[in-house]
Amino acid sequence: MKRAIMVADETRTLLEGLDAEDWVSTQEAVEVAGDWLRHRRIDSQLTEEIAGRFLRLAAHPKWEVRKSVAHALLFLRHELFHAAIAKIIEDENTWVRETARKTLQRRTELTRADIHSDDHGDQILGLLTDLEMRHGMRARKAALRIADHLHSLFVRLAYHEIVRIISPLDASLMNLERELDEVPGVPSRSISHLKRAKGRVKLLSEILDGLRDFTTEMTGEFTPENLLPVIKEAEELALSNIEHPTAGLVVHHDVDTSLRIEANRSRLLQAIINIIVNAVEACQGLDQKARINIAAQRQSDSHVAISISDNGCGMSEEALRDCIQLYTTGKRDGMGFGLPLAKKIIEIDHQGTLSIESAEGEGTIVIIVLPFEQVRAED
Ligand SMILES: Nc1ncnc2c1ncn2[C@@H]1O[C@H](COP(=O)(O)OP(=O)(O)O)[C@@H](O)[C@H]1O
Numbered sequence: 001m002k003r004a005i006m007v008a009d010e011t012r013t014l015l016e017g018l019d020a021e022d023w024v025s026t027q028e029a030v031e032v033a034g035d036w037l038r039h040r041r042i043d044s045q046l047t048e049e050i051a052g053r054f055l056r057l058a059a060h061p062k063w064e065v066r067k068s069v070a071h072a073l074l075f076l077r078h079e080l081f082h083a084a085i086a087k088i089i090e091d092e093n094t095w096v097r098e099t100a101r102k103t104l105q106r107r108t109e110l111t112r113a114d115i116h117s118d119d120h121g122d123q124i125l126g127l128l129t130d131l132e133m134r135h136g137m138r139a140r141k142a143a144l145r146i147a148d149h150l151h152s153l154f155v156r157l158a159y160h161e162i163v164r165i166i167s168p169l170d171a172s173l174m175n176l177e178r179e180l181d182e183v184p185g186v187p188s189r190s191i192s193h194l195k196r197a198k199g200r201v202k203l204l205s206e207i208l209d210g211l212r213d214f215t216t217e218m219t220g221e222f223t224p225e226n227l228l229p230v231i232k233e234a235e236e237l238a239l240s241n242i243e244h245p246t247a248g249l250v251v252h253h254d255v256d257t258s259l260r261i262e263a264n265r266s267r268l269l270q271a272i273i274n275i276i277v278n279a280v281e282a283c284q285g286l287d288q289k290a291r292i293n294i295a296a297q298r299q300s301d302s303h304v305a306i307s308i309s310d311n312g313c314g315m316s317e318e319a320l321r322d323c324i325q326l327y328t329t330g331k332r333d334g335m336g337f338g339l340p341l342a343k344k345i346i347e348i349d350h351q352g353t354l355s356i357e358s359a360e361g362e363g364t365i366v367i368i369v370l371p372f373e374q375v376r377a378e379d
Pocket residue numbers: 274278279282310312313314315319323324328329330331333334335336337338339340363364
């Protein structure tokens with residue numbers, strides 16, 4: 001019951017905002033509605049209400065409001081989308097026009113999965129929203145922590161089972177290779193079969209190692225750390241990890257030397273290394289001068305923001321949305337563990353946030369926000 005009342009209250013406030021006299025409130029409400037459309041499961045009636053208002057606001061006298069509408073329309077799953085976008089696609093204001101065009105373009109790029117996300121994902125999202133409504137943000141976070149823990153536990157059990165089989169298999173293949181070496185006249189076809197089998201076992205072992213790293217839970221304490229040396233070490237390790245970094249790659253720092261944070265040093269290093277490795281890899285084969293910028297500055301009294309940007313290949317809208325998912329890779333020999341692990345280290349271990357902005361052909365920026373001090377979890 002309480003939940004229903006809360007939802008009704010929030011919904012009323014949102015709709016009142018969309019109908020507000022002063023345009024600033026209207027614009028704010030449009031942005032909130034856009035967020036809801038993207039992240040919440042909202043019923044068809046509310047979608048209808050929002051769609052009708054968006055259509056009306058697409059002709060609002062203030063261009064700022066129209067621009068927000070152009071942006072917020074992206075995830076509107078209603079037939080009025082077309083009527084609303086048609087109103088502003090030729091808007092007199094350039095910003096509005098540009099935003100509307102972008103929305104239209106992104107809309108066509110969105111996969112079906114995004115517009116009608118699959119039932120399973122929807123269900124989980126619904127459960128989490130429900131939990132948050134009833135018991136607050138902390139409950140949502142706790143549920144995510146538990147889910148993550150169970151996932152890790154399952155993967156670790158599977159890991160040990162598979163390793164038990166893979167290790168002797170690897171050894172057997174090595175023995176076989178040695179023995180065949182001494183036998184005269186072995187057909188080259190057999191040798192190449194053996195080589196391929198060894199390659200597969202190696203790949204499997206690498207995947208297993210990635211899985212193990214991903215599911216290893218943080219051990220050790222948080223310690224006070226100067227940020228600059230951590231970043232420098234991450235950069236050094238990242239570059240030494242890469243066989244052929246682009247010639248002429250410049251890594252530029254802009255890190256305030258006085259910044260100190262509480263962190264689990266080795267985990268934080270791992271996260272930053274993964275991000276820098278991706279940046280270096282994104283710059284591979286670049287015509288122009290490859291450049292990576294690492295900056296860190298105080299964001300507020302309680303948080304620091306670290307950004308790692310590159311002018312590499314960048315990502316399409318769709319790649320950007322997927323890159324944070326486990327096993328998602330855009331590389332021929334990628335594993336898709338780097339970003340998910342970095343996100344987990346930053347968000348679950350360190351209570352921070354990791355966000356990514358990217359433009360295809362232009363570059364990528366990864367922004368990490370971390371608290372200066374770690375609050376010990378009491379539950
Ligand atoms: N800085 C970046 N520039 C362009 N693409 C990136 C960048 N960082 C990550 N990506 C994309 O995200 C994907 C997932 O990255 P990651 O999880 O580290 O896995 P992997 O590097 O093994 O592919 C990459 O394959 C790449 O397509």
